[in-house]
Structures are given as C-alpha cells and as structure tokens.
C-alpha cells in the first residue's frame with residue numbers, strides 16, 4: 001500500500017511550489033494533477049506517470065468520485081501518489097472528500113501546503129491583506145454556493161472572493177446588499193503568480209468594469225482594507241496603464257515582463 005501526498009502547487013508559475021512539495025513530487029510514481037497547475041512542474045517528476053484530472057475533463061460530483069477512485073486505485077499499486085492541486089490543497093480544493101476516500105481505503109496521507117491565490121494576488125499587487133490598526137481580519141470566501149448561486153458577505157476587514165470572475169457585476173450588487181459601502185476599495189487580480197498576471201483597482205460600485213479586462217482568466221476579488229493601494233511616491237510596479245474605458249480605474253500589468261527593473 002502506498003501513500004497519497006496532497007501537494008499545493010501554488011497559483012501558477014512552477015517556482016511558487018514549496019521546496020518540500022518539489023522534493024516530494026520528485027519521488028512520485030503517479031501524479032494526479034489539476035488543470036491550473038503549470039506544465040513546467042512536470043520537469044520536477046519526469047519519472048512519474050502524469051494524469052490530468054482537472055475540471056475540464058471531470059465535472060462536479062461525478063468527477064470527484066472518479067478522482068477519489070483513481071487516487072485509491074493507484075495508491076494500492078505504487079509507493080507514492082501525488083495529488084497536485086492548484087494553490088493550497090486546503091482552500092477550495094475538495095481536500096476533505098479526497099482525505100476521507102483515502103482514509104476509508106486505509107491509505108496513509110500527507111498534506112503539503114501551497115501558496116493560495118489570495119496570497120499570490122496580495123504579493124503581486126503589493127496590497128498587504130492585513131493593515132496595522134485598520135485591517136485585523138481576512139476572510140477567504142467562495143462567491144459560489146454549492147447550488148451554484150452567487151453570494152457575498154461582509155465578515156472581515158478584508159474579504160477575498162474566489163470563483164466570482166465571471167460574475168463581477170452581480171458580485172458588485174451582492175456586496176452592496178451585504179453592507180459594503182459603494183466606495184469600498186476593490187481590486188481584481190487575475191492569473192496571480194503568473195508572468196502575465198493583471199490587477200485592476202475599482203470600488204464596490206464600479207467592480208463590473210473589470211469584467212472585460214479579466215475575462216477568461218482565473219481571478220480573485222479583494223474587497224475592503226486590503227485592496228487599498230499602499231501610499232508611496234511612485235507606482236509599485238514599472239508599468240502602469242490606464243484602462244481605455246474608464247480613467248478612474250487604474251490597471252497595473254503585474255507580470256515580470258511588464259515590471260521592468262525594480263527601484
């Protein structure tokens with residue numbers, strides 16, 4: 001009987017996996033991976049059999065059952081199965097179901113954390129999620145309920161919404177219903193951690209304007225204290241462009257190519 005290691009691959013670029021994760025991955029016999037993870041990660045485990053179980057191939061609960069069965073089947077045949085997940089396995093990663101399936105089959109498990117999208121977004125956009133004196137709490141929230149309904153909440157000084165990228169207009173309305181004032185700073189960061197990451201600044205009222213810029217890209221929405229730009233005499237990154245449609249919304253290309261040399 002083998003072991004299943006759940007490893008967080010981080011939000012994008014392969015160099016955001018942890019050292020512990022990379023070392024364990026290098027010993028894998030089989031890797032079941034999400035669609036979001038960087039193909040360059042394969043170079044860390046060229047000996048392993050790589051199986052794509054991302055959402056493109058497997059949807060909803062049937063897909064999850066299939067993934068659970070694959071995990072158990074392979075772990076019975078080899079020493080080490082790695083379940084490589086985008087971001088952190090414990091954050092919106094269906095880890096509970098997969099741990100339970102492994103436990104029911106009597107298999108040993110290990111979980112290696114990864115950089116979740118909210119943290120990569122905060123780093124890339126240089127927006128600290130907590131602020132001394134004003135931002136004491138952070139909430140990671142999925143905007144989608146299990147039934148596929150969009151919901152917003154106001155539970156922390158900074159609330160980071162996952163899985164809302166396709167419905168920013170509706171999220172703006174829900175945020176107002178949840179009690180966020182219209183002028184609250186709101187940042188959208190897509191493909192955080194990738195060289196082509198983008199972030200744009202809005203308010204709760206103008207959030208819908210981010211839809212076109214971030215269309216088709218995984219995105220998180222940071223609302224509240226942690227979305228506020230840090231005060232400084234010059235822009236955080238080398239390249240700052242104005243969105244053509246709305247001068248009030250500052251759009252920052254946060255990718256390395258766009259950054260230019262750091263001051």
Ligand SMILES: C[S@@+](CC[C@H](N)C(=O)[O-])C[C@H]1O[C@@H](n2cnc3c(N)ncnc32)[C@H](O)[C@@H]1O
Nearest residue numbers: 011087088091116117162163191192218219220
């Ligand atoms: C199923 S959740 C997985 C979250 C993942 N386990 C994590 O810790 O980041 C997928 C959602 O995460 C967010 N996401 C994933 N990768 C992202 C990235 N590179 N940039 C921004 N958001 C991302 C998006 O909101 C996407 O809809």
